[in-house]
Amino acid sequence: MIGRTGIALGAAALVAGMTLAAPAMAQFAKPEDAIKYRQAAFTVMANHMGRLAAMAKGERPFDAAAAQHSARIIDTMAKLPWEAFVPGSDKGKTGAKPELFQNLADVKTLSERLNGETGKLVNAAGDLDALRKQVGATGAACKACHDKYREM
């Protein structure tokens, strides 16, 4: 019975980790494609977080339109990587810890926290003080997952 429960929980966690109706594997021909896809989404997101962080820290002049542009891209990107943590993509050129793939329900919870913060980021980006606070909250949501599940 314990064995069965374990399997059932594992399957539930797997399903919980998927964000689209279609089977996630169908979106990627090979596990390597899934790895490249999620890394690409993170790369675009990180670039725009860097732009906003530079404005928040005063390293770059605040530009409301540019900040809103970056925030919208971050909010879009923040929804993408999660379906790409597919079976088999724990091997290869990935910076994801093996633990991530055993905790997909937790990853889903963390991704929902991030998506909540990036939604607020879009609303905050037009005002420098609001942007500063929300860049901090968004960065904390990034870090919460990185600390648990990212190598390095």
Add this chain to the structure above:
Amino acid sequence: MIGRTGIALGAAALVAGMTLAAPAMAQFAKPEDAIKYRQAAFTVMANHMGRLAAMAKGERPFDAAAAQHSARIIDTMAKLPWEAFVPGSDKGKTGAKPELFQNLADVKTLSERLNGETGKLVNAAGDLDALRKQVGATGAACKACHDKYREM
């Protein structure tokens, strides 16, 4: 005089190739960062074009919501890479031909054609026949630039 005109045209082409108000170099700490960024945007875009092409060809069941989701991501991604063709990013791990960097005004024209088609793709994605046509038109816009400026 011919020399001067050449320089002036080169500078105009450079300016025409930039899509944001802020200096493009400021968005990327190093040329390698610009290369990674534009490749990441293309990777996400190509994945979703693959999903739509599979529906258009009947290799995957048509799903209007999934198609619209992919089309919106493609439309967002299609606006990103162009600011990342910055000076110095013609070297290194890039698939861009050297000619691209001498023809930034043409690249801008081709990117605007693409952006026009991806905007139509968002509107077309809810209907399979419309999607089929517009995936073709969008793919042709991708190819027009690849044929001229992409290695391979």
